[in-house]
Amino acid sequence: MVAAEAVTWLFERSETRALHHLLFEHPEIWGVPIRRWLFPVGLGLVTIIVAPVAEELFFRGWLWEELRRNWGRPAVALATGLLFLLAHGMGGFVILVCAVPGAVGLSFVRAMDGSVRASLLCHVLYNAGAFAYAYLD
Numbered sequence: 001m002v003a004a005e006a007v008t009w010l011f012e013r014s015e016t017r018a019l020h021h022l023l024f025e026h027p028e029i030w031g032v033p034i035r036r037w038l039f040p041v042g043l044g045l046v047t048i049i050v051a052p053v054a055e056e057l058f059f060r061g062w063l064w065e066e067l068r069r070n071w072g073r074p075a076v077a078l079a080t081g082l083l084f085l086l087a088h089g090m091g092g093f094v095i096l097v098c099a100v101p102g103a104v105g106l107s108f109v110r111a112m113d114g115s116v117r118a119s120l121l122c123h124v125l126y127n128a129g130a131f132a133y134a135y136l137d
Contacts, residue, residue, distance in 0.1 A: 040135055047131045052123035059084045060110040060119045077107035102126055 059080045067076045081103040088099035102123070110119040 044131055044135070048124060048128045052120060052127055055084070055087075056106070056116050056120040056123055059087075060106060061116045064110060064116075073111045077111045080110075081107040098130070 063083070064076055064080055067079055071079070084103045084106070085096060085099055088103075089096040105126075106119045106123055109122050110116065113119065
């Protein structure tokens with residue numbers, strides 16, 4: 001009962017109606033329907049910015065530093081690279097294969113630079129290139 005009331009309240013809000021109008025009643029910006037470009041733009045932001053920042057802060061930031069307390073750089077690079085591949089392997093074989101050079105390269109850059117900044121920049125550029133190849137052909 002509470003969930004039904006919450007959904008009813010949500011759909012009666014003017015902000016929700018405005019969003020529904022924006023997405024589903026075919027308005028256009030510069031002659032292009034919003035639904036046609038909204039998904040690629042959102043996907044691009046997630047692919048190029050959000051995912052690399054989150055992954056680098058986790059794999060070559062926090063996890064790297066925690067493992068580095070007890071392991072040498074080569075072991076940490078291998079472990080974080082393999083875990084990075086494991087996480088990307090859930091997306092399918094093609095994504096896993098495409099992630100291999102990234103895992104090796106990003107671990108190498110992190111080991112050489114001593115900071116997550118360079119690997120983050122490389123990750124953003126790699127994903128931007130992959131996104132451009134996939135969606136802007």
